[in-house]
Amino acid sequence: MTVTIPALLLFLSIQATGKTGNSAILSGLQNLGGPFKLVGGLFVLVGVGLVVNWVINYCLDTVAIKIYQKRRQLETADKLLTEIDRLPLSYPLKIQLKWVVLHNETQKLTELQFLGRHGVKVGVCGLILLSILGYLGQFFYLLDLTSHFKLQYLIGGIIGFFYFAFKRRKSWIIVSLICIVLNLAEIAPWYWPNPAIATPxxxxxxxxxxxxxxxxxxxxxxxxxxxxxxxxxxxxxxxxxxxxxxxxxxxxxxxxxxxxxxxxxxxxxxxxxxxxxxxxxxxxxxxxxxxxxxxxxxxxxxxxxxxxxxxxxxxxxxxxxxxxxxxxxxxxxxxxxxxxxxxxxxxxxxxxxxxxxxxxxxxxxxxxxxxxxxxxxxxxxxxxxxxxxxxxxxxxxxxxxxxxxxxxxxxxxxxxxxxx
Structure with a gap:
């Protein structure tokens, strides 16, 4: 999925150009990049890949924790701890799973608690997704509607940036900056001096x-x-x-x-x-x-x-x-x-x-x-x-x-x- 989603975005952008061959790929990347053209398109694809990768990893981690919470009620802690050591998982995830096994009281994460812990992350990722979908507005009216709120997406990205800076979450500061750059690139040029505007x-x-x-x-x-x-x-x-x-x-x-x-x-x-x-x-x-x-x-x-x-x-x-x-x-x-x-x-x-x-x-x-x-x-x-x-x-x-x-x-x- 980390590769599939960016590839799908690029494919849709290429289809919108009506071109074929290498020129179609270049034009598709330029469409995704907006004002930043080719470099911006590459930046967008990498950014989407990173976000998708985080979402997938987060979902898999959540599923694994839920599974071991249930199994702990039926199996011994020693057996589960030995099993976790043998699994090809990241060290932080193994620590989380062992904590779940050793604390056999299942803690249910409510929707409110989830939003409290991860709401800003989900929100910033959602804003990035909406910012990108707007470039595909010619395909469907709902996609076109997402293109109109660049100012709101920019404000959301700035809020996320200061939130993660306060929390000292370096990786999420970068994600927030992606959101900011995507939308600021579309808004800032409207404030630049225009040669057509001058004294009469x-x-x-x-x-x-x-x-x-x-x-x-x-x-x-x-x-x-x-x-x-x-x-x-x-x-x-x-x-x-x-x-x-x-x-x-x-x-x-x-x-x-x-x-x-x-x-x-x-x-x-x-x-x-x-x-x-x-x-x-x-x-x-x-x-x-x-x-x-x-x-x-x-x-x-x-x-x-x-x-x-x-x-x-x-x-x-x-x-x-x-x-x-x-x-x-x-x-x-x-x-x-x-x-x-x-x-x-x-x-x-x-x-x-x-x-x-x-x-x-x-x-x-x-x-x-x-x-x-x-x-x-x-x-x-x-x-x-x-x-x-x-x-x-x-x-x-x-x-x-x-x-x-x-x-x-x-x-x-x-x-x-x-x-x-």
Whole structure:
């Protein structure tokens, strides 16, 4: 099993590449390694092997102890001690078995006692497993769901590190570091300075974009309306817009006079929407596509709200929606803005494929991961609301907005549309 589990992970990763031969093995290792590519893949396989080896040894040791606890009730201590000496077991395990034989009172380890002794070990191993399974998200929706909680896995690994450092468990400190490195490698790059983020150039058109999933059940209208008026965006995109919200958003017409509503999506603008593509995305690929004409450029805007991938069918539909958006925006040479609730995080392999195929970049880059959902439970919060731009648009700033009564936090992004 120590070899089989890492081999199975590598096999699944190779299958995802669609390649054969030596190039498939290299690509599979690079997929597992994430940002660390080939070296990271080797590191992951070795780490998984070590963890599996510990789990197997621990389980076998536990079974052996249970067996000798039972046999001690039926056989003499001398006989069992002689037998233990002859067994090809490790010295520490032999000591444990002899202790069990010499203390014939069987001690039952309760679930609570087990968690007290080994809960942190099991927890850190579980976090490592979940961290790795996320790289295989393209195969199954449950695997994809494990990719979204890198921040939580990182925090868990740090807690484990300090716990084992306090206990002076050197081997488990290393295991905790594996968990930390796996997830920090995915999170840290979002905080690194981005060459695309700089002071606005003279030949750019300033553009402020506000986006928010309103939540159908939310009735705290004034919070959102006040926030929009305070920010005075040039473009505002809203998702989960029902009848009551449509009426409330119409009060923004004095600052955002141009609007298009389709399904549960509303796009408002202070600039004329020169063209709206009503039938560009079908009912399974919910979205609004529009254009704004500047004197020098034409800005394409896509507002999306993809399906929540909580089943195999919805997972497939969400991925199809992302593919449709990528197919539409990739050939565009004019400035392109894509915003919405994508129900996918920065670390999903499907997200990474979308960004690559669409030639877009996330406005978060350089500003941090900024989790937006669920707003009511920050400990489980993940970034699933996104603002994407192509090379014709410069990102100047992006930030989260306040709680407006929804389960999502708004995003506000300051852009510069390049003239040349």
């Amino acid at each position: 150039v003279q030949s750019s058109i300033p553009l402020k974009v506000l986006q928010s999933n309103l939540l159908f059940q939310n009735k705290q209208y004034e919070k959102l309306l006040s926030f929009v008026r305070q920010e005075t965006p040039d473009i505002a995109a809203f998702m989960e817009v029902k009848t009551e919200w449509k009426e409330q958003l119409e009060t923004l017409r004095d600052i955002l006079p141009y609007a298009v509503l389709k399904g549960d999506i509303a796009l408002y603008s202070s600039l004329p929407l020169t063209r709206v593509y009503e039938n560009s995305l079908d009912s399974q690929k919910r979205g609004v596509i529009a254009q704004i004409s500047f004197p020098e450029k034409v800005l394409s805007i896509v507002v999306a709200h993809t399906n929540i991938p909580l089943s195999k069918n919805l997972f497939k539909k969400r991925n199809q929606q992302l593919e449709a958006i990528a197919d539409y925006v990739a050939p565009l040479n004019n400035p392109t803005l894509v915003v919405g609730d994508f129900n996918i995080s920065l670390w999903s392999p499907i997200y990474k494929k979308f960004v690559k195929n669409s030639n877009l970049k996330n406005a978060r880059s350089g500003f941090g991961i900024m989790p937006t959902w669920p707003s009511l439970n920050p400990l489980l919060s993940i970034p699933i609301d996104h603002c994407f731009v192509n090379r014709e648009i410069q990102v100047l700033n992006t930030r989260k907005g306040p709680n407006i009564g929804s389960d999502h936090l708004p995003l506000v992004t300051d852009l510069g549309v390049l003239k040349e």
